[in-house]
Amino acid sequence: MSDLPLVMGIETSCDETGVALVRGCELLGDAVASSVDQHVRFGGVVPEVASRAHLEAMTPTVHRALEQAGAKLSDVDAIAVTAGPGLAGALLVGVSAAKAYAMALGKPLYGVNHLVGHVAVDQLEHGPLPKPTIALLVSGGHTSLLQVNDLATDVVSLGDTVDDAAGEAYDKVARLLDLPYPGGPPIDKAAQRGDSKGIRFPRGKWGDGTYDFSFSGLKTAVARHVEDAERRGDPLVVDDIAAAFQESVVDVLTRKAVDACVEHGVGTLVISGGVAANSALRALAEERCREAGVELRVPRPRLCTDNGAMIAALGAEVVAAGLPASPLDLATDTSLPVNSPLAV
Amino acid sequence: MLLLAFDTATPAVTVAVGESGPDGSFTLRAAAGSVDARRHGELLSPTIVRVTEEAGITLADLDHIAVGIGPGPYTGLRVGLATAHALADALGIPCHGVTTLDALAFATGRAAPFVAMTDARRKEVFWARYDDHLTRVGEVAVDRPAELDTGGLPLVGDGARMYADVLGAGPDSPEPLHPDAAAMAELALLRLHRGEKLPDPQPLYLRRPDAVEPGAPKKVRQWVK
Numbered sequence: 001m002s003d004l005p006l007v008m009g010i011e012t013s014c015d016e017t018g019v020a021l022v023r024g025c026e027l028l029g030d031a032v033a034s035s036v037d038q039h040v041r042f043g044g045v046v047p048e049v050a051s052r053a054h055l056e057a058m059t060p061t062v063h064r065a066l067e068q069a070g071a072k073l074s075d076v077d078a079i080a081v082t083a084g085p086g087l088a089g090a091l092l093v094g095v096s097a098a099k100a101y102a103m104a105l106g107k108p109l110y111g112v113n114h115l116v117g118h119v120a121v122d123q124l125e126h127g128p129l130p131k132p133t134i135a136l137l138v139s140g141g142h143t144s145l146l147q148v149n150d151l152a153t154d155v156v157s158l159g160d161t162v163d164d165a166a167g168e169a170y171d172k173v174a175r176l177l178d179l180p181y182p183g184g185p186p187i188d189k190a191a192q193r194g195d196s197k198g199i200r201f202p203r204g205k206w207g208d209g210t211y212d213f214s215f216s217g218l219k220t221a222v223a224r225h226v227e228d229a230e231r232r233g234d235p236l237v238v239d240d241i242a243a244a245f246q247e248s249v250v251d252v253l254t255r256k257a258v259d260a261c262v263e264h265g266v267g268t269l270v271i272s273g274g275v276a277a278n279s280a281l282r283a284l285a286e287e288r289c290r291e292a293g294v295e296l297r298v299p300r301p302r303l304c305t306d307n308g309a310m311i312a313a314l315g316a317e318v319v320a321a322g323l324p325a326s327p328l329d330l331a332t333d334t335s336l337p338v339n340s341p342l343a344v
Numbered sequence: 345m346l347l348l349a350f351d352t353a354t355p356a357v358t359v360a361v362g363e364s365g366p367d368g369s370f371t372l373r374a375a376a377g378s379v380d381a382r383r384h385g386e387l388l389s390p391t392i393v394r395v396t397e398e399a400g401i402t403l404a405d406l407d408h409i410a411v412g413i414g415p416g417p418y419t420g421l422r423v424g425l426a427t428a429h430a431l432a433d434a435l436g437i438p439c440h441g442v443t444t445l446d447a448l449a450f451a452t453g454r455a456a457p458f459v460a461m462t463d464a465r466r467k468e469v470f471w472a473r474y475d476d477h478l479t480r481v482g483e484v485a486v487d488r489p490a491e492l493d494t495g496g497l498p499l500v501g502d503g504a505r506m507y508a509d510v511l512g513a514g515p516d517s518p519e520p521l522h523p524d525a526a527a528m529a530e531l532a533l534l535r536l537h538r539g540e541k542l543p544d545p546q547p548l549y550l551r552r553p554d555a556v557e558p559g560a561p562k563k564v565r566q567w568v569k
Contacts, residue, residue: 041557048418048553055422055547059433073434089419092385096426099389104403104434176561223564328389 005077005319008065008101009312010058012094013086013114014141015039015050017057020308021069021076022316027124029069030302030309033057036182043181044171045140051089058097065308076107080315083111083326083343084336086141091332099328108325110315111343113155113336115144117310118272120151121303124313129297134158134266136257138281139273139306140167140182143253145211145260146338148270151314152321157338158260159211166249167275169215173222173245177238188278191246194239199225201248211256218248250281258288268295277301318342345536346373346401347408348431349529352388352424353416353444354462354502355381356522359391361399361406362529368537373399375526384420388427406437410532412523413441414548415470415484416462421547428545440542442528445484448501449474451520451527457481459494461503462522469503470550478531486550 004024011018020030035053039045066073081098084091095111102109119135135146143161148154164172167184174183179190201221204214222245229236261269271285276298289296303309323342336343350359358377364370374395378387396403411428414421432439449460454477461471464486471492473481489507499511504518535542 042555043558046553046555049555051418051422052547052549052553055426055429058426059429062430062433089422092419093422093426096385096388096423097430100427100430101434103389103393104431172561175558220564223561227563227565328393329386331383331386 007312007315008076009308010081010094010098011308011311012054013082015045016306018308019061019065020312022312025123029065031061031064047087054093080110082114084333111326111330112314115338116341117314120314121310122299125299133268134261135270137273138166138275151317161213163216187242190239190242194243196243196247199244254285261294270297274305276304345407349410349525351412352384353412353414353421354522357387358525359395360525360529364533370530384423409439412444439545441545445472447523447528450531458498461501
């Protein structure tokens, strides 16, 4: 293994400063500094707060990752960094630092795609991905269904959310139900106690013949339900509402993902992104994949959320594919399309 | 002693390599810059490569880094600081901060009092008063030009040019408009030679992030009382 290049991955697209070291499919060091606590009172990520935190955390996080890996900066063979999509000011901190490390160490720089990184990270846990693989990315910022023919060179978008991301819907519904931010874990917990039977919320873009998603109508339906209960003076059964909301989200996500595998004749589904930690999503995906004869791969929660490991993992693929390094005038791209695993 | 200086706290991206002799004499080895407020992240690293090549050195030859710490628009400012932190970290050399307005003031070479100001956006300016090109009086501040008492002193910098009508432009030219890394390198080397402490390479934001805590969620049924 040691003849494979040591790749340092740097991720700053949202509120986590992530740095990791990867050799092939082996994760050697993985450090994350999160500014999530500073965003809680605002009920969402504040870009300027996140950018300030990235600048403070950048070099200390690099050294924590190096220490874990038992490596020195001079051991690094290549540097991969998230070029997009993500928050403009946040991306720029990571890209600026990555360029400086590449310049000073005389090593190649690779600006890579955050979304494809979420798929690539699974290789660190379950080994090389079969080609092709279908991937469902669900997080606070993204809800995308992809066909990954080759991580470094050939990723096709099958569908995307047309409005809110799934994680964003969780955050907004949590606010309606007076649950804390971020909304995923408390809603998941409440839903496990609740019973969805009495309430049926809509399934956005269900059976519309596309692989697109929509969650804003669902969020509005929850708001209506809450307001109606308040108007009637009925007590709000938060656990049951959470269960019905979660059921609607995971039903559409898993149905469309498994349908995509079946329609395209693909035997493997990867689910990644922060929402992949959700217990109901995992359970229903397992059930439906089993029925359809599809292998389900979900990285452990630590690897599903934003981190440097996903960027290093994709960087290692890009290096192995022999793709050209990015120039030092590499620009960040807040809406880098998923069909560009390597930014140009 | 070789020092790389750069600043990205204004619309300019400016880079220089300077050298000081044992007697403190300053030699500018190379400098380059451009003005493009939206492309700091793309321009800075290639300009550093070009300037070090023109100076006939490699990054490994450097002894110090000096970076503009603002104040200045935050996204551009952080490009310089993130670059400086990582370069110094990888090269194992010290990194110093230089207040961007101090570099602008130093470049004027003025011997009498004046005010330096740069654009802070949102109809405000970052500004400071100087007794001469080396001596700042008080702290750097951010204010609306109309609410600012310049004491009738000569004004320099792009902020003075932008708000000349509000500030009452003097007979002097506001040049230089932007900081110049050549002046920043000379100022940093001068201070280091004199044994003075330079600021830490941390950003001078002067404003808090303008985020507001959310109120109650909006009602979706407008007819509900």
